[in-house]
Amino acid sequence: MSLAPARLPRLLASAGPGRATTLAEHLAGDGLGRPAEVAPAALREEVERAGLRGRGGAAFPTARKLDAVARGRRAVLVANGAEGEPASRKDALLLARAPQLVLDGVALAAAAVGAREAIVCVRERSTAARVALAAALAERAGSGRDAVPVRIEPIPDGYVRGEETALVRQLDGGPGLPTATPPLPFARGVGGRPTLVQNVETLAHVALIARHGADWFRTLGTDASPGSALVTVSGGVAHPGVREIALGTPLRTLLEQAGADTGALRAVLVGGYFGTWLPASVALGATLDDAALRPLGAALGCGVVAALPLDACGVAETARLARWLAGQSAGQCGPCFHGLAAIAGQLDALAHGRAAPDALARLRRWTGGEVAGRGACRHPDGAVRLVRSALTVFAAELDDHARRGPCAACRRTPLLSLPRRGADAARIEAAA
């Protein structure tokens, strides 16, 4: 294992500006030897020592997933780049810039679990990612780097489509809807076979760990959250976009790098649109690792950070997100379908000053435990987490809206972007 400096960037290190790293550049730079040369058991052990956790949102220990799938037979590897979270761009950027690194991770993880085939799922709308991935795969043909066949599967937009069980169902020719668990995909996934579903960024880290080792991996980050991670910064910042950070980086540092006016910040949304609002005072003292975020009721999730300046309205922004999240319910589970719509409705009524007197009490009850944890997938949990944090962080504004109706900031263009509706709906329908 070679020594490499403990500095950033790692994942985007060999990427050319604005284009994908070619196979030749990848091999000259950070490319590892043939993936087949790494012993599967040794890699699983190294990943465990590295303490790598999934970067798709759930932060599940990667080694445990590898072990669980490796115990089965004739496994399938699914690299998840569906990126259903609307504020996240990191997977698309990684695939567009460093597809060879991801594909090395795919080959290594496939070998580590004894997979017979690998499928790389990519967000259909991310054209650059799809093109780069296809070109990278073509370059690798005949290179001997891929011991198992790899194919690319475009996934249409839709929040729950990237969820593990929904992904498996689509790959089996079904609709992009989650299934009730158990069984989880690691036990029964694509074609009924044990399936390792792993985020594409996680797989890129696996490739780097195979190349440089666990000790190197741990030279960045904290003991509990080692390594680096890709984050997407959006909202009220001068330079939105994807950045690679060492886990444990102060949120203030990231916001400053992205050009936020940290003196005029109202709140920060951490973890995505299914994440948690933190008031500015708390956010500016927080670091970006789950051990530090957990006591604040937050998690880094898929690495989305959105800044809300003082002159924006947290009530209007949250009501809009809640409405969108409700619309993204697959509609399979009653508590999610009805609950999220009801929550969005009450929030909307509050934001417009036409809520019934018990609206806030109802919202508290619904977000307090009558909706979360009651769907087949985690979609309702995430939407509830967002709204629950808004009820606390924007308590004063909510009260004000309830009594006086929309504020001046409500009329401004919303800050947090959502996918354009028409285009998405058409895509989803055409694919169904």
Place this chain on the structure above:
Amino acid sequence: MSDGLRVDPIACTAHGLCAELLPERIRLDDWGYPLLDERPLTPELVAHARRAASACPTLALRLGREQRARSG
């Protein structure tokens, strides 16, 4: 969890029979879907739980293996 009551949230279509047959552990939310009490079933309740599970029109309510064995 595995030895208690469980609801398959996709299969459940809010008939609400379970809450009538086992009010000690199941109440309905504002939309008619069951909210399960997490406390373990007492021996007296197991028979009622079994009845509630078999009465579910969509077979969404299930009783874990251990409870079935203990009661059967």
